[in-house]
Amino acid sequence: MATNTWLSVLTATPLFAVGLTLAAYLAGSRLFQRLKRPAWLPAILIASLLLAGALALIGLPYATYQQDATWLTVLLGPATVALGMPLYQQLPRVVELWRPLTICLPVAATLAAFYALAIAWLLGSSDTILASIAAKSVTAPIAIGITEQLGGTTALLLGALLVTGVITIPCVSLAARLLHIDDERLIGFALGLNGHAIGTVRAFEISPTAGAFASLGMSLTGIFTALLLPLAWRLIGMGG
Amino acid sequence: MPALGGFLWLISYWLIGEVVIHFTALPISSGVIGMLLLCATLAVRGRVPSSIAAAAQPLIGLLAMLIMPGVVGVFFIAGELAGQWTAILIALVVGTLLSVLTTLWLLKRLIGQPSGH
Known part of the structure; x- marks a missing residue:
């Protein structure tokens, strides 16, 4: 089979998976700009759809792709550490608002996870699904770490993150x-x-x-959830 | 190459996080430990060294691309989760709406009255 030969030549090194990811990312960003930056269709979703389509089209199994793409995803570690820089830059704002934040943040960040978990549990979702959606309001690099601790599926988590992020925007306008x-x-x-x-x-x-306060809310929720959710999970005896 | 020095700092902090987790068995990811260590270091120094900014800024800009290989996975597990999607979507949508309402209500009580009244 000629196509299979081509595929095995190209996938002999991880560079094919890396190149494919870069291409999909750039094409997705370009398309996103072209579509006038729709809030309901984030650039990352367009890029991921393109990438999934490309994988299906050339017949590259996801497991092979994922393994080769480790060359990129390994950078998530240092990139998460890098978030310490914007966090430091927000410290003055945290100090200024420490009193309302110490009350509001723990309650709001806990409820952000609790409501969805309670509903999913009532609807009979499995433990793995609960573990995968628990970090749904946490920024992706931190949420991936949390989900690994809880024993959830990263792919489902990232899907949940996309849905949550997109739905938050109309929810906030409505609630406001x-x-x-x-x-x-x-x-x-x-x-x-x-x-x-x-x-x-x-x-x-x-x-x-609004943007500065959003980054503040995002960082603090990420840290609070990362520190307490896996502990809470262990206490209620989920995930072993 | 100042960015290279900064990158080495980021990697070192991540590795320190790994060691801390290994010895304390804390249920936290090493990235979060490294992030808090970096933030603490910067707070002690009182400024962001240019080498760290040079490495951190582009990496943060690339975050969306770095999670893409994982996001794509959701299309490939769609079949395994057949029949569960309705519950997941209801939980996410209703859960987020309730959570947004609670957050805004709390903030309104605690931080201040709307400015336009």
């Missing part, structure tokens, strides 16, 4: 209208806390202040 809130700081914080990076990007479109 219901509660008569027009303070950009609060709207930004809610976007980042619930909708992680996707919500934060949206908040920066509203205003720089």
